[in-house]
Structures are given as structure tokens and as C-alpha cells.
Amino acid sequence: MPELPEIETVKNGIKYLEGNVIKSYFKSSKKLRISPNQDLKSLIGAKITRISRRARYLIINLDNSKSLILHLGMSGKISIRSNYKPIKHDHFICNFTDESYLVFNDPRRFGFVDLVNTDLLAQHQSLANLGPEPLEDDFNQAYLSKQLSNKKINIKTAMMNNKIVVGVGNIYINESLFDSKISPLRPANDLNKLEIARLVSSVKKILKKAIKAGGSSISDYKNAKGEIGYFQHDFKVYDRDLEKCLICKNQLSKVRQNGRSTFYCSKCQK
DNA sequence: AGACGTACCTGACCGC
């Protein structure tokens, strides 16, 4: 599921757990992308002090100087349940003092759960060397121009590089490039300042819109469903290669770039 | 250093 808007939605949906104490946990024996650095036993009795997000990682700070890091990989989902019945691919479960359960389910197992000392969080293999958050002010035209100036790789792949900017995955870069009318095939260092400014603003706009829509599904969860829902995507180019451009009615295109599918309009995006 | 291919996994879907 997850790109940045989905993780942000999950974070907002589980933030109410702050202040709860972990009563018990379960970790499946299946191997995830990385194994926890520390014994998870110290989770028991720990109180959640803060839940936040960095890039596509969920960070859960505990009152025992330790922090949980959760990553959802390609297929991971987090849900909150009022009672727990095991289903296939449940890999990590926490039971809290309010009797709710947080469940991490991930069929492809590209995600992970890790426990580290909070003072070493920034040095974690996954968190060190990350670029800026796309919605923060330090992700701007001047910064991006500098980053792209020596990159000959296509702009689409460059934008999916976590060292340049985090959390922009395949869906949202396709949508952002369409929104800014820039062809995904262009070499990154070929874009001028104006185009880079447009791209920065499109990335922020598209992500904010998706987060806003994702947030609305959380209220459904609170009222009825018992699970955190995801944004019902409304894409203009992603997965629409058999359809026509909503702007110019041209047939949309699909190509492969560095192993990933790219969708775009060859007329609108130059 | 940057570009690029590949590996990690399961499941869904499509054509034969």
C-alpha cells in the first residue's frame, strides 16, 4: 500500500495510542526484511510517549528510552482491532492496556519491525542518509536544482531516490510529473529552474491532497469498520495507460524506467 | 560517484 500519504494516514490513525502501555506482543517467526536489533521483551510494560513519521517509517517512542520502527514495505498494512483473530501474514501484534490491538500484516514481507535505543535512532541504517521531507520548507526549488544538477538519470527515477527527497513513490511521482507537465523521460539535469519550481509545488500539492483524502477514511474507522482505511485513489495517469488524457484526450502512455512502470501523457508532458 | 540490474517475497491476474 504505502507511500507517504498512506503512512501519514496510518500515523494519524494510531496517534491516539500515545499514553497507552503495551501489555503483550506477538512476533511471527517469519523473516522480515531486517530482524529486530534488540529483544522485543522490553516492549512489555512500556508506555508509548510519541508516534511520528519520518519518510515511510513509523517511529513509536517509548518511555523506556527505546523506540519501535515500523516499515510497511510494498504490501504491509497496519490495523487496529478491538479483538484479535489471527489471519495469514500477521507478523507483529501489540496488545495495549485499553484492550485494543495493533496488527502489522505483510504478505510480501518487505517491511520490518525494529527496536532500538532512542538516542541512536538517527543512526539507524534506514534513517541515516535520508533526504528532506517533501512537505517541509527545505524541500524547495533551490535545494532540488542543486541536487539534480549533476544527475543524468531521468527525472522520474531521480525523484524516487530517498537521498534527494523521501516518501515520493511510483504513484505520486507519476501524478506529480503529470501535474507539472514535465515528461518523466527528461534527464534530471535538463530541467530549468522554472520547471523544477513547478515540480516541487506539484509534489507538495499532490501529497497534501492525498493525505487529506486519506484522513477522511480514518473517521470511517472510528465509527464503524474497526480497521484503518486507505485513500480511495483518484489518479490522472497512474494505471490509466489504456485510457485517454483527461486534459487533451490523447492516449496515455506506459513505459518502463529502471524496472518500474511509468504512466504519462506524451502531449501534455514535455 | 552515478547508473542500472537484481534480489528479497507472496498473491493476483491473464493466456493457454
Add this chain to the structure above:
DNA sequence: TGCGGTCAGGTACGTC
């Protein structure tokens, strides 16, 4: 119905 091929929203690593 079953089988093989291909694809999927991410990330890390090896090689040139």
C-alpha cells in the same frame, strides 16, 4: 482447473 509468466505502491546491494 491448472500451470507458467508477469506484475505489484520499496529498499538495499553488487557491479561496471
